[in-house]
Amino acid sequence: MNILFVGDIFGSAGRRIVREHIGHVREAHNVELTVINAENAxxxxxxxPQIAEELFDLGADVLTTGNHVWDKRELLDYLSSVPADSQDRARRVLRPANMLPKLPGYGVFEGTTNSGVEFAVVDLMGKVFMNGTNDPFNAANDLLENIKAKVIVVDFHGEATSEKVAMGWxxxxxxxxxLxxxxxxxxxDERVLPGGTAYQTDVGMSGPYDSVIGVEKELVLHRxxxxxPGKFEAAKGNPKMCAALITCDPATGRxxxxxxIMLGE
Known part of the structure; x- marks a missing residue:
């Protein structure tokens, strides 16, 4: 079973490059599950919600987010109105599961692929250098106790390399x-760890690389x-789609x- 995970889409340039490549990548590799981090889209x-719908139309099964999930307030209503047992698209947009309690939305989605394979996608956010989260390590333990699927993909949205590596182990x-x-x-540093878990410290941005991590470089240099201070704007030059392609045994999840994957224009 092949899984495609697309790294953080950044702005219109990121959406454009993903739109250009995701279809042929999914087809060429017979991808059965597609996860996209849409946090900066x-x-x-x-x-x-409109951009989320566009990404689902491109073939995404689940969208993950991170610390920018609430930057567009219209997403609050989109996530607040969906019940926990829904399979609708709105339920497939995740926010980090270890955010502080009583926030809208969900951090885990459990579903079934078109071929009948049960899967789960978990969205977690790091605590080191990040705000508004609880301990992601024990949150992961608690979540896994209730997930029945063998195929489980974790988006770990974190700042510190050490914290990400530790979560992999x-x-x-x-x-x-x-991821x-x-x-x-x-x-x-992509590798399969000894227990059968695929790991990469950062999948990379799907967006403009003639920039400072997506932002117009002149604006960042000025700061x-x-x-x-100054207003940051998304850059557009030299967009690339960064992704990870994982192959696993659907029976064991290993x-x-x-x-x-890194594809440009």
């Missing part, structure tokens, strides 16, 4: 893949050089391979 900050042998997001730079 709307102008680099958040995601709207923490979940090795218990989930199919732990890092948030820092927008693809790392060259570094002067110390003065991964056998993970491959980095």
């Amino acid at each position: 709307a102008g680099g900050f958040g995601v709207t 923490h979940l090795d042998g218990r989930v199919t893949a732990v 890092g997001t948030h820092t927008h730079i693809p790392t060259a 570094f050089l002067t110390g003065m 991964a056998s391979s993970i491959q980095r």
Whole structure:
């Protein structure tokens, strides 16, 4: 079974490059489950219901997010109105499961692929250098107690490399893949850990690479050089789609391979 995980879509350039490539990648690799991190898809900050629908139309089965999930307030109503047992698209848009209690939305989606394979997608956010989260390690333990599927994909949205690596080892042998997001730079450490969990510290941004992690470079340089605040805007130059392709045994959930993907115009 092949799983495609697309790293953080950033702005219109990211949406465009994903739209250009995702169809032929899914077809070429006979992808059965597609997960996209959409956390920066709307102008680099958040995601709207309309953009979420567009990504589902491109073939996404589940959308994950992170610390920018509430940047577009219209998503609140989109997530608040869906019941826990729904299979509708709105239920397939996740926010980190270990956010503080009583927030809208859900951090786990459990479903079935077209061929009948049960799967779960878990969205977690790191605690190191991040705000508004509870301990992701014990949250993962609690979540896994109630997930029946063998195929489990974890998006770990974190800032600190050490925390991401630790989560990979923490979940090795218990989930199919732990895939890092948030820092927008693809790392060259993809591997299958000894217990059968595919791991990559950061899948990378699907967006403009002639930028500073997606933002117009001149605006970021101005802040570094002067110390003065300014409005950030999403860049558009040199977009690339970054993703990870995982192959696993659907009966056990154990991964056998993970491959980095980086495609440009």
